Amino acid sequence: MQSQAVPDQDLLLSARGLSRSVASRRLWQGVDLEVGRGERLAVSGPSGVGKSLLLRALAGLDALEGGEVWLRGRPQSSWPMPQFRAEVMYLLQRPAPASGTVSAHLAEPFGFKIHAGKSYRSEDAARLLEHLGRPSTFLDQDAARLSGGEAQLVALVRALLLSPTVLLLDEATSALDAETAELAETLLQTWLDTGPARALVFVSHDRAQQERFATRIQLLSGVGA
Numbered sequence: 001m002q003s004q005a006v007p008d009q010d011l012l013l014s015a016r017g018l019s020r021s022v023a024s025r026r027l028w029q030g031v032d033l034e035v036g037r038g039e040r041l042a043v044s045g046p047s048g049v050g051k052s053l054l055l056r057a058l059a060g061l062d063a064l065e066g067g068e069v070w071l072r073g074r075p076q077s078s079w080p081m082p083q084f085r086a087e088v089m090y091l092l093q094r095p096a097p098a099s100g101t102v103s104a105h106l107a108e109p110f111g112f113k114i115h116a117g118k119s120y121r122s123e124d125a126a127r128l129l130e131h132l133g134r135p136s137t138f139l140d141q142d143a144a145r146l147s148g149g150e151a152q153l154v155a156l157v158r159a160l161l162l163s164p165t166v167l168l169l170d171e172a173t174s175a176l177d178a179e180t181a182e183l184a185e186t187l188l189q190t191w192l193d194t195g196p197a198r199a200l201v202f203v204s205h206d207r208a209q210q211e212r213f214a215t216r217i218q219l220l221s222g223v224g225a
């Protein structure tokens with residue numbers, strides 16, 4: 001896997017020499033990655049090569065087998081993990097089931113200790129949803145009854161409200177119609193442009209989305225590929 005140098009002052013998330021096996025099968029090794037301020041890095045590769053597992057490793061959701069990940073130059077292993085995960089957020093294709101209203105679901109993480117100091121404002125949620133073509137009444141809907149695409153929109157808004165530094169999107173817009181997917185891209189672009197230092201890493205099987213949205217594409221090759 002090749003990596004393109006990001007100037008030190010812009011570097012947010014980096015990885016060196018990552019490796020991963022599942023059931024004694026080596027998926028990848030020696031993986032280096034860098035993502036800098038404002039970047040939208042696409043991780044590309046064939047099905048089953050381990051793209052999701054790479055994003056999970058970057059997010060600190062799986063123990064690293066080899067190598068290290070750094071956030072703003074500080075090794076993942078030295079961060080309190082809840083704090084690291086509050087800054088490096090991973091969104092998967094099928095968000096975990098939610099309950100209550102959409103608004104209650106969006107507000108929920110603001111009650112977690114790690115997000116103390118941040119506060120939920122329903123007008124912020126409504127504004128983000130409006131960018132995604134949803135009226136403010138959407139906040140009152142039953143979160144358990146959302147369609148797959150709507151659940152993805154809510155997961156995205158929930159993450160953006162918490163203002164992470166790096167957002168890792170794993171097929172996180174795959175259930176959206178083409179028009180709404182483009183609205184999500186525009187919203188993410190705005191989020192990147194308006195924040196202090198933010199970056200995005202995403203996996204998408206939609207080649208057109210990858211080409212139109214990525215600022216850089218990094219190929220993940222399996223061992224022996």
Ligand SMILES: Nc1ncnc2c1ncn2[C@@H]1O[C@H](COP(=O)(O)OP(=O)(O)OP(=O)(O)O)[C@@H](O)[C@H]1O
Pocket residue numbers: 022023027045046047048049050051052053054
């Ligand atoms: N927890 C696990 N235990 C064992 N094997 C796993 C586990 N998670 C993933 N795998 C296997 O690791 C390989 C890589 O999975 P992963 O989901 O990362 O691939 P991917 O590149 O994201 O695939 P796709 O493009 O199809 O979504 C697959 O063969 C998968 O079956």
